[in-house]
Amino acid sequence: MGKIKTRYVCQECGAESNKWLGKCPTCGEWNTFVEEFIDKPVVTKSVGISNNKKPVPLSQVVIDDEVRYKTHMKELDNVLGGGIVKGSLVLVGGDPGIGKSTLLLQVANTVGMSGQKVLYVSGEESLKQTKLRADRLSIKCDQIYMVSENNLDYIVKYVEELSPDILIVDSIQTVYNPAVQSSPGSVSQVREATATLMKISKVDAVATFIVGHVTKSGSIAGPKVLEHMVDTVLYFEGDKNHTFRILRGVKNRFGSTNEIGIFEMTFKGLKEVLNPSEIFLSNRPESAPGSVVVAGMEGTRPVLVEIQALISNSSFGTPRRMAVGVDHNKMVMMMAILEKRLGIQIGGCDAYLNVVGGMQLSEPATDLAIVAAVISSFKDKVLEEGVVIFGEVGLTGEVRSVSHVEQRIHEAIKLGFKKCILPKGNLEQTVSGIELITVENVEEMLNYLF
Numbered sequence: 001m002g003k004i005k006t007r008y009v010c011q012e013c014g015a016e017s018n019k020w021l022g023k024c025p026t027c028g029e030w031n032t033f034v035e036e037f038i039d040k041p042v043v044t045k046s047v048g049i050s051n052n053k054k055p056v057p058l059s060q061v062v063i064d065d066e067v068r069y070k071t072h073m074k075e076l077d078n079v080l081g082g083g084i085v086k087g088s089l090v091l092v093g094g095d096p097g098i099g100k101s102t103l104l105l106q107v108a109n110t111v112g113m114s115g116q117k118v119l120y121v122s123g124e125e126s127l128k129q130t131k132l133r134a135d136r137l138s139i140k141c142d143q144i145y146m147v148s149e150n151n152l153d154y155i156v157k158y159v160e161e162l163s164p165d166i167l168i169v170d171s172i173q174t175v176y177n178p179a180v181q182s183s184p185g186s187v188s189q190v191r192e193a194t195a196t197l198m199k200i201s202k203v204d205a206v207a208t209f210i211v212g213h214v215t216k217s218g219s220i221a222g223p224k225v226l227e228h229m230v231d232t233v234l235y236f237e238g239d240k241n242h243t244f245r246i247l248r249g250v251k252n253r254f255g256s257t258n259e260i261g262i263f264e265m266t267f268k269g270l271k272e273v274l275n276p277s278e279i280f281l282s283n284r285p286e287s288a289p290g291s292v293v294v295a296g297m298e299g300t301r302p303v304l305v306e307i308q309a310l311i312s313n314s315s316f317g318t319p320r321r322m323a324v325g326v327d328h329n330k331m332v333m334m335m336a337i338l339e340k341r342l343g344i345q346i347g348g349c350d351a352y353l354n355v356v357g358g359m360q361l362s363e364p365a366t367d368l369a370i371v372a373a374v375i376s377s378f379k380d381k382v383l384e385e386g387v388v389i390f391g392e393v394g395l396t397g398e399v400r401s402v403s404h405v406e407q408r409i410h411e412a413i414k415l416g417f418k419k420c421i422l423p424k425g426n427l428e429q430t431v432s433g434i435e436l437i438t439v440e441n442v443e444e445m446l447n448y449l450f
Contacts, residue, residue, distance in 0.1 A: 081255015094236030112143035123174030259299035290377030294369035309373035325355025401425035
């Protein structure tokens with residue numbers, strides 16, 4: 001019997017080494033090398049996505065009408081760009097218990113009720129466990145075929161027998177190819193399984209959803225090539241202790257990226273939140289210093305959320321800075337602008353910033369609202385009711401123009417706001433139903449508000 005050969009593979013980036021290493025020299029992560037057997041050659045089928053190997057001129061490529069399956073969930077259809085594209089490969093990632101399996105089971109029900117055949121492959125739960133969840137969600141569609149399987153060869157066989165329109169694999173980290181000598185969830189197994197599912201998706205025109213686990217840092221576990229191979233990457237975000245869930249599209253070959261869909265987790269499954277701005281502002285306190293409403297954008301959707309700031313005297317030698325929902329460095333930069341350009345001495349105070357509702361705001365248009373919230377808390381003065389703010393702030397204190405102004409203003413009007421503070425460069429025409437107040441710099445805004 002020959003000697004069994006092994007190698008060590010980084011589970012983060014796929015780098016290989018002949019010996020175990022504490023730190024991966026490629027990605028810099030610690031304790032990610034896992035021993036894998038290589039005593040047998042890896043035999044894999046061709047993963048080509050087309051049987052036509054002959055190159056053709058671009059002008060002769062025939063484009064058929066894009067077939068989409070409607071999920072009848074407006075929030076999900078919006079994130080996908082108008083529905084599930086036939087033959088697409090979609091990766092859904094998220095924390096454990098966030099609701100990925102629940103969402104996909106509801107999707108299977110809605111498309112199944114429309115006449116499409118769905119094959120749901122569960123690699124983590126038995127059929128009885130999946131059935132219990134389906135009963136809780138009141139799902140009784142006969143077009144959904146369930147199977148509990150991890151072996152990739154059997155999954156391919158079931159697809160060939162049933163010829164489904166939709167294939168759901170939950171999850172990709174549990175699927176293994178018998179020809180690959182490594183454990184399920186390893187870099188090699190995830191890569192080979194995804195390549196096989198990609199071939200099924202493209203050659204057989206089967207819309208495929210695969211569930212991916214995430215690491216403690218929040219990225220999808222497995223090689224980065226996994227996200228490059230798929231057509232669409234969706235992240236399911238939210239706190240398990242809160243009811244709201246955010247489905248964010250970070251890659252989409254068939255639609256816009258950075259779109260979001262907002263859901264509420266209930267006992268009977270996920271419920272769409274069609275007006276997130278109203279939900280996020282429903283419990284906003286009245287006459288509270290440090291509370292400001294900002295008109296943000298998530299993809300092409302305007303969302304009004306509340307930013308709260310708390311500035312207090314520090315009892316430590318080094319003041320604390322804490323930000324939730326916005327970049328910590330952005331808050332520090334806005335405070336530095338106030339201290340340098342306006343002479344407001346807040347450098348020795350503790351500063352806390354929070355975006356209500358669990359939203360993550362990263363666009364520059366939130367700068368002006370952050371400044372207003374910080375000053376409102378520092379001076380302990382309440383902002384005027386019915387005011388919404390947005391604008392980018394430069395390091396010299398100037399207020400710069402932002403995009404999607406009309407959408408932001410119309411969302412504010414819809415929710416009953418009477419005044420809007422915005423950059424002067426964005427004012428092109430008056431809008432009925434709301435008073436537009438333009439400012440060129442931070443000092444003008446503070447003089448108006450305080």
